[in-house]
Amino acid sequence: DAKTTQPNSMESNEEEPVHLPCNHSTISGTDYIHWYRQLPSQGPEYVIHGLTSNVNNRMASLAIAEDRKSSTLILHRATLRDAAVYYCILRDEWDDGNNRLAFGKGNQVVVIP
Amino acid sequence: DVKVTQSSRYLVKRTGEKVFLECVQDMDHENMFWYRQDPGLGLRLIYFSYDVKMKEKGDIPEGYSVSREKKERFSLILESASTNQTSMYLCASRETGAGYTFGSGTRLTVV
Numbered sequence: 512d513a514k515t516t517q518p519n520s521m522e523s524n525e526e527e528p529v530h531l532p533c534n535h536s537t538i539s540g541t542d543y544i545h546w547y548r549q550l551p552s553q554g555p556e557y558v559i560h561g562l563t564s565n566v567n568n569r570m571a572s573l574a575i576a577e578d579r580k581s582s583t584l585i586l587h588r589a590t591l592r593d594a595a596v597y598y599c600i601l602r603d604e605w606d607d608g609n610n611r612l613a614f615g616k617g618n619q620v621v622v623i624p
Numbered sequence: 625d626v627k628v629t630q631s632s633r634y635l636v637k638r639t640g641e642k643v644f645l646e647c648v649q650d651m652d653h654e655n656m657f658w659y660r661q662d663p664g665l666g667l668r669l670i671y672f673s674y675d676v677k678m679k680e681k682g683d684i685p686e687g688y689s690v691s692r693e694k695k696e697r698f699s700l701i702l703e704s705a706s707t708n709q710t711s712m713y714l715c716a717s718r719e720t721g722a723g724y725t726f727g728s729g730t731r732l733t734v735v
Binding site: 547 | 628659666667669714715716723724725726727728729
Protein backbone atom coordinates (compact mmCIF):
# COMPACT_ATOMS: atom_id res chain seq x y z
CA ASP A 512 0.00 0.00 0.00
CA ALA A 513 1.18 3.51 -0.78
CA LYS A 514 2.12 5.35 2.40
CA THR A 515 1.10 8.72 3.74
CA THR A 516 3.01 11.21 5.88
CA GLN A 517 1.32 13.54 8.37
CA PRO A 518 2.53 15.77 11.19
CA ASN A 519 2.41 14.05 14.58
CA SER A 520 0.36 16.84 16.11
CA MET A 521 -1.08 20.30 15.53
CA GLU A 522 -2.75 22.99 17.57
CA SER A 523 -5.58 25.21 16.49
CA ASN A 524 -7.60 27.96 18.10
CA GLU A 525 -11.29 27.44 18.51
CA GLU A 526 -13.45 28.95 15.75
CA GLU A 527 -10.50 29.27 13.38
CA PRO A 528 -9.90 27.17 10.25
CA VAL A 529 -7.58 24.17 10.50
CA HIS A 530 -5.53 22.87 7.58
CA LEU A 531 -4.27 19.31 8.01
CA PRO A 532 -1.62 18.32 5.46
CA CYS A 533 -0.91 14.86 4.09
CA ASN A 534 1.87 13.81 1.74
CA HIS A 535 1.44 10.75 -0.46
CA SER A 536 4.14 10.99 -3.10
CA THR A 537 3.84 7.32 -4.17
CA ILE A 538 0.08 7.46 -4.79
CA SER A 539 -1.11 5.38 -7.72
CA GLY A 540 -3.69 6.36 -10.30
CA THR A 541 -6.48 4.30 -8.72
CA ASP A 542 -5.83 5.29 -5.10
CA TYR A 543 -8.54 7.31 -3.39
CA ILE A 544 -7.54 9.62 -0.53
CA HIS A 545 -9.59 8.93 2.58
CA TRP A 546 -9.70 10.84 5.85
CA TYR A 547 -10.92 9.43 9.14
CA ARG A 548 -10.77 10.84 12.63
CA GLN A 549 -10.85 9.18 16.02
CA LEU A 550 -12.10 10.95 19.11
CA PRO A 551 -10.90 9.72 22.51
CA SER A 552 -12.43 6.37 23.48
CA GLN A 553 -14.36 6.14 20.19
CA GLY A 554 -14.04 4.17 16.99
CA PRO A 555 -12.71 5.94 13.89
CA GLU A 556 -15.20 8.12 12.05
CA TYR A 557 -15.27 8.63 8.28
CA VAL A 558 -14.70 12.27 7.33
CA ILE A 559 -14.31 12.56 3.57
CA HIS A 560 -12.66 11.01 0.53
CA GLY A 561 -11.70 12.03 -2.99
CA LEU A 562 -9.79 11.02 -6.09
CA THR A 563 -8.76 14.10 -8.08
CA SER A 564 -11.19 16.96 -7.59
CA ASN A 565 -11.65 18.91 -4.40
CA VAL A 566 -14.52 17.62 -2.27
CA ASN A 567 -16.82 19.26 0.25
CA ASN A 568 -19.24 17.80 2.75
CA ARG A 569 -20.88 18.90 5.97
CA MET A 570 -17.85 17.94 8.03
CA ALA A 571 -14.91 19.24 6.02
CA SER A 572 -13.32 20.03 2.67
CA LEU A 573 -10.61 18.07 0.92
CA ALA A 574 -8.17 19.91 -1.31
CA ILE A 575 -6.12 17.64 -3.57
CA ALA A 576 -2.97 18.86 -5.29
CA GLU A 577 -2.94 18.77 -9.06
CA ASP A 578 -0.21 16.09 -9.09
CA ARG A 579 -2.10 14.19 -6.32
CA LYS A 580 1.08 13.83 -4.27
CA SER A 581 -0.41 15.75 -1.39
CA SER A 582 -3.76 16.77 0.02
CA THR A 583 -5.14 18.98 2.76
CA LEU A 584 -8.13 18.39 4.99
CA ILE A 585 -9.77 21.67 5.92
CA LEU A 586 -11.97 22.12 8.96
CA HIS A 587 -13.56 25.48 8.32
CA ARG A 588 -14.21 26.46 11.90
CA ALA A 589 -12.64 24.32 14.61
CA THR A 590 -14.70 23.44 17.66
CA LEU A 591 -13.62 21.62 20.81
CA ARG A 592 -15.41 18.55 19.46
CA ASP A 593 -12.97 18.48 16.53
CA ALA A 594 -10.08 17.56 18.87
CA ALA A 595 -9.12 14.09 17.63
CA VAL A 596 -6.50 12.06 15.81
CA TYR A 597 -6.92 12.54 12.06
CA TYR A 598 -5.82 9.81 9.68
CA CYS A 599 -5.03 10.22 5.98
CA ILE A 600 -5.29 6.87 4.17
CA LEU A 601 -4.96 5.71 0.57
CA ARG A 602 -7.28 3.01 -0.73
CA ASP A 603 -7.36 1.37 -4.14
CA GLU A 604 -11.11 1.20 -4.71
CA TRP A 605 -10.67 -1.09 -7.69
CA ASP A 606 -9.11 -3.78 -5.54
CA ASP A 607 -12.07 -5.42 -3.81
CA GLY A 608 -9.70 -7.83 -2.09
CA ASN A 609 -7.89 -5.00 -0.37
CA ASN A 610 -10.14 -4.52 2.60
CA ARG A 611 -7.42 -3.45 4.96
CA LEU A 612 -7.51 0.09 6.24
CA ALA A 613 -3.87 0.99 6.85
CA PHE A 614 -4.11 3.53 9.66
CA GLY A 615 -0.77 5.13 10.46
CA LYS A 616 -0.09 7.15 13.61
CA GLY A 617 -2.24 10.05 12.44
CA ASN A 618 -2.17 13.72 13.36
CA GLN A 619 -3.28 14.62 16.88
CA VAL A 620 -5.25 17.86 16.62
CA VAL A 621 -5.59 19.94 19.77
CA VAL A 622 -8.17 22.73 19.81
CA ILE A 623 -7.45 25.58 22.18
CA PRO A 624 -10.44 27.45 23.60
CA ASP B 625 -28.10 8.16 11.25
CA VAL B 626 -26.46 4.90 10.31
CA LYS B 627 -25.10 2.82 13.10
CA VAL B 628 -22.74 0.05 14.02
CA THR B 629 -23.43 -1.16 17.53
CA GLN B 630 -21.04 -3.20 19.62
CA SER B 631 -22.67 -4.97 22.51
CA SER B 632 -20.17 -4.00 25.22
CA ARG B 633 -17.91 -0.98 25.77
CA TYR B 634 -15.82 -2.64 28.47
CA LEU B 635 -15.29 -6.32 29.18
CA VAL B 636 -13.10 -8.20 31.65
CA LYS B 637 -12.57 -11.92 31.12
CA ARG B 638 -10.36 -14.61 32.60
CA THR B 639 -7.62 -16.45 30.75
CA GLY B 640 -9.02 -19.51 29.01
CA GLU B 641 -12.59 -18.25 28.81
CA LYS B 642 -14.49 -18.29 25.51
CA VAL B 643 -15.43 -14.71 24.67
CA PHE B 644 -18.09 -13.45 22.27
CA LEU B 645 -18.00 -9.91 20.90
CA GLU B 646 -21.16 -8.95 19.08
CA CYS B 647 -21.59 -6.34 16.35
CA VAL B 648 -24.80 -5.24 14.63
CA GLN B 649 -25.23 -2.78 11.76
CA ASP B 650 -28.49 -1.28 10.54
CA MET B 651 -27.35 -0.13 7.09
CA ASP B 652 -27.82 -3.36 5.12
CA HIS B 653 -24.08 -3.32 4.31
CA GLU B 654 -22.57 -6.39 2.70
CA ASN B 655 -19.09 -6.03 4.17
CA MET B 656 -18.27 -6.26 7.87
CA PHE B 657 -14.91 -6.24 9.64
CA TRP B 658 -13.25 -6.87 12.96
CA TYR B 659 -10.10 -4.91 13.82
CA ARG B 660 -8.06 -4.61 16.97
CA GLN B 661 -6.25 -1.42 17.90
CA ASP B 662 -3.15 -1.36 20.07
CA PRO B 663 -0.85 1.56 20.94
CA GLY B 664 1.96 1.87 18.42
CA LEU B 665 0.51 -0.84 16.16
CA GLY B 666 -2.48 0.97 14.69
CA LEU B 667 -5.49 -0.98 13.45
CA ARG B 668 -4.97 -4.60 12.48
CA LEU B 669 -7.56 -6.60 10.58
CA ILE B 670 -8.61 -9.85 12.25
CA TYR B 671 -11.40 -11.13 9.99
CA PHE B 672 -13.86 -9.76 7.49
CA SER B 673 -17.01 -10.93 5.78
CA TYR B 674 -18.45 -9.86 2.46
CA ASP B 675 -21.69 -11.82 2.69
CA VAL B 676 -23.76 -13.96 5.02
CA LYS B 677 -21.90 -17.14 6.01
CA MET B 678 -18.80 -15.91 4.17
CA LYS B 679 -15.61 -15.03 6.03
CA GLU B 680 -12.03 -14.23 5.17
CA LYS B 681 -8.94 -14.13 7.37
CA GLY B 682 -7.29 -10.81 7.90
CA ASP B 683 -3.75 -10.18 9.04
CA ILE B 684 -3.99 -11.64 12.56
CA PRO B 685 -6.70 -14.36 12.68
CA GLU B 686 -4.89 -16.72 15.08
CA GLY B 687 -6.85 -17.28 18.27
CA TYR B 688 -10.04 -15.84 16.79
CA SER B 689 -13.01 -17.06 14.81
CA VAL B 690 -16.09 -15.29 13.45
CA SER B 691 -19.71 -15.98 12.67
CA ARG B 692 -22.07 -14.26 10.25
CA GLU B 693 -25.42 -16.02 10.23
CA LYS B 694 -27.40 -12.87 9.38
CA LYS B 695 -26.41 -9.90 7.24
CA GLU B 696 -26.66 -7.40 10.06
CA ARG B 697 -24.67 -9.32 12.67
CA PHE B 698 -20.96 -10.21 12.75
CA SER B 699 -19.61 -11.92 15.85
CA LEU B 700 -15.98 -12.25 16.91
CA ILE B 701 -15.11 -15.25 19.06
CA LEU B 702 -12.02 -15.68 21.19
CA GLU B 703 -11.83 -19.44 21.55
CA SER B 704 -9.65 -19.37 24.66
CA ALA B 705 -8.85 -15.87 25.81
CA SER B 706 -5.23 -15.02 26.57
CA THR B 707 -3.65 -11.92 28.09
CA ASN B 708 -2.13 -10.90 24.74
CA GLN B 709 -5.66 -10.49 23.44
CA THR B 710 -6.21 -7.57 25.77
CA SER B 711 -7.00 -4.79 23.33
CA MET B 712 -9.55 -2.40 21.86
CA TYR B 713 -11.74 -4.29 19.38
CA LEU B 714 -13.44 -2.34 16.62
CA CYS B 715 -16.21 -3.55 14.35
CA ALA B 716 -16.88 -1.79 11.04
CA SER B 717 -19.15 -2.14 8.05
CA ARG B 718 -19.18 -0.63 4.59
CA GLU B 719 -20.99 -0.68 1.32
CA THR B 720 -18.60 -1.59 -1.50
CA GLY B 721 -16.95 1.59 -2.77
CA ALA B 722 -18.00 3.70 0.22
CA GLY B 723 -16.43 4.72 3.51
CA TYR B 724 -16.31 2.60 6.64
CA THR B 725 -18.62 3.06 9.59
CA PHE B 726 -17.09 1.97 12.88
CA GLY B 727 -18.64 1.01 16.16
CA SER B 728 -17.56 2.66 19.41
CA GLY B 729 -15.27 -0.22 20.26
CA THR B 730 -15.03 -2.83 23.01
CA ARG B 731 -12.12 -2.54 25.39
CA LEU B 732 -11.37 -6.12 26.43
CA THR B 733 -9.11 -6.94 29.34
CA VAL B 734 -8.06 -10.55 29.86
CA VAL B 735 -6.74 -11.27 33.33
